[in-house]
Amino acid sequence: MAVPKKRTSKSKSRSRKAKWKQKAYNAYIKCVSLGKSVISGKSKSFIYIQQQTEKNL
Template sequence: MAVPKKKTSKSRSRKRYATWTHKATLQAQRAMTIGRSILTGRNTGFYYPDAKTETEDEEE
């Protein structure tokens, strides 16, 4: 016979929501850090397409 599921407590659901939002906040901070390093020219750990080379390739 089917049995109803137990209700999730508010503290448990709030904890899950807080974890979910915290992960998004960390990702946003990492993205801002990478963006700042690209703009200042201090990036060393990753590669990205250069805008100058893309426009030169399209003209040829």
């Protein structure tokens, strides 16, 4: 016979949601920082190779 599952407490579900959002925010900060360093040309840990087109040659 099927038995309903116990309900997850609000604090536990909110804690999981907050952790998920924090993880996404940290990834966003890292991406923005990397983008800024690539644009400014100060990137040391990321190698960015620009493809040459016929107009640039």
